Amino acid sequence: MYRQIADALKAAIDAGQYGPGDRLPGENPLAAEHGVAAMTARQALRTLASEGVAESRKGAGFFVIAPFTPIRRRGVARLAREQWAGGASIFSADDSRDLTAESSVLGAVTPPPEIAGVLQLEAGDHAFARSRRHIVEGRPVLLSTSYLPLALVEGTAITEVDTGPGGIYARLADLGFAPAHFREEIQVRMASDDERAALNLSGSTPVMKICRTAYTDEGRAVEVNDMTLDSQAYILEYDFDA
Amino acid sequence: MYRQIADALKAAIDAGQYGPGDRLPGENPLAAEHGVAAMTARQALRTLASEGVAESRKGAGFFVIAPFTPIRRRGVARLAREQWAGGASIFSADDSRDLTAESSVLGAVTPPPEIAGVLQLEAGDHAFARSRRHIVEGRPVLLSTSYLPLALVEGTAITEVDTGPGGIYARLADLGFAPAHFREEIQVRMASDDERAALNLSGSTPVMKICRTAYTDEGRAVEVNDMTLDSQAYILEYDFDA
DNA sequence: GAGTGGTCTAGACCACTCC
């Protein structure tokens, strides 16, 4: 029964009867229309929410999700040396519209142990950290926290709010620690409460975690970037040779 | 209230009171224990299921999910020419245990339009397709369907059930169409009913979709592989240079 | 056959949003 109501609503949405952002009928109107209990109509609406078709807003109703053309994130091209050596932001390689980023310097922090291990920090060593939140068309889509060995970057432009043309990779190159090699690890898991709040996600939505490590050509890890992506907002693309 | 019950159960699981595969208390015992209605206890159990901590089995109960060490899929190394030119399976580069694969030849099919476009097929042209299902430690983790232009591979070993050492990439090389370049696109979305059944997933679980295109060094697309991964079962890893 | 989850009913109170 609740499946039938959900399917009927979805068909109405696909037919254009309800457009993006429109409010769907509430539990009581739906229950009356289909001759079922309110709880049953409610379950139909929750089903649509769990399928990503609609979202609920406390005290307001269920609304059709606005479609969002995913951002194409070009994993390899965006980190090519020509990109940042030329002074460009690595985001400029991505296919996205109107990216704005809120950047905040966290300063010296004690990094999570896995990250401390990758950066080969001794116990008690600190890392310099900076976090970012990317917003595209008013929608927050990515959180990132970047960690660098504090001993390496203390007092340099990397710790400034504005790191200058080409960003921290160009500055690392200035210091003689140019990133030569990257590794990205991708996992999917359910969003934590913090991530839900920061990315404006509703219900139990999956996020992509990307953990990128930048290595010099001598194999020294100089940066770890821990990212959380709204999984609906991105297509990841990796190009490589056989 | 239901949050409290869910948290109490989760704490008991973390404390080892319930091990992997153990059955959790049912609605009625839980409701009696906490002095709430059965529906409320039920919601606590459903919450744990939606968080991936437990899973429900019809008529049997809620069971603690068995932990599974994710497979590390080395996106670049596994497709290196030395890998398949040396006669190895590309899966052997992945960090996994006891991989078994069910392979079935679908034969000549009309591919989905996007894939026909990538393979530059004319209207009415067919593709040769093969599907696979990978199982690790008894758990199905990956579905894949591989498409190649039928005109290119008809009558060759590629259409056989056993494609020989190095698989279809080595055979493509034999034909003079050695893959030189790959592109992988990764998306996350909720599993369809078919995917849920084939991957043995419960509830609304996210899957990773990977669509890989293999190009010759002249830029001709010779294969498209459409994959569906159990997102809990994999860590994707991409290594590349700046 | 007993117990289980899946679904459904018919109420209820609260905090919230919107007008």
Place this chain on the structure above:
DNA sequence: GAGTGGTCTAGACCACTCT
């Protein structure tokens, strides 16, 4: 202030699993 979703109660029937 009216309507909404979020939660809760106290029942019920069914199909299923396990013993």
